[in-house]
Amino acid sequence: MRNISDIIEKYLKGILQDSPEGIIEIQRNDLAEQFSCVPSQINYVISTRFTLEKGYLVESKRGGGGYVRIRRIELPGPTTLHTHLHQTIGEEMGQSAAEGLIYQLVEARFLTTREAALMQAAVSREVLMVKLPYRDQIRARMMKAMLISLLS
Template sequence: MANISELIEHYIKKLLQDSPYGYVDLQRNELAARFKCVPSQINYVLSTRFTTDNGYMVESRRGGGGYIRIVKIPLDQHDDPAVQIYRLVGDDINQSQAEKIIKRLAEEDFITAREARIFRAVMDRNTLRVDLPWRDRIRAQLLRAMLAAVFRER
């Protein structure tokens, strides 16, 4: 069974998917009431699952009519998604960051679910049994090589 954070994340992503505008406006208290949780749980989900690294922009308006606006930033709106991702990877990358990039690529259909599983297996710290900081450097090199192969096919 999914935990509360996953349920909130999936709910917001579904709203975004169904939105004709590419964004949704939500109220933190209404979300908290819907999921029977405290507003800080909503804050946690927004700050960990809806970051710019994950392809989202979150605006918060305070006050009586305050709301949260979540905007999906698709990769294909940029000049070259391959270059953007390549920059995100950098010279070194930890497992968590790599998984976020892989998840985003799969969600936006740049890679298949099968390719995402392969990418995750290669990025796993149990696969890369090398001490830090070398592990993060090798992970970045491997991820860049896999991305280059995928984007070359496009």
């Protein structure tokens, strides 16, 4: 059985996908009530699964009438994707940023889940057993090389 975080994530992604603007606005308390959980569980899901690295922009307003607005950031088309990747990756890239970018590319269907799994394995800190900042520099170069060859 899936845990409550997975269920909330799937629900939010579903309504986000159905939104013509790619934006949803939710009330934490209403959502917590709907899923019979505490509002902090909603905060956890949003802060860990709807990050900028994963292709989401989250805005929130606390207090009476507060809301959480989640916006899906679309990747550029294939013609400008290479430029976007070079800007996103830069000269160094941490593991969580790399995983987030890979996730975003899978969600946008630029990568298969198999390609993503291979990439994640190749750039993990367990494989790149080099001290920082060299590890992040190597990871960035590997990400660029793999993505250029896969997306060309």
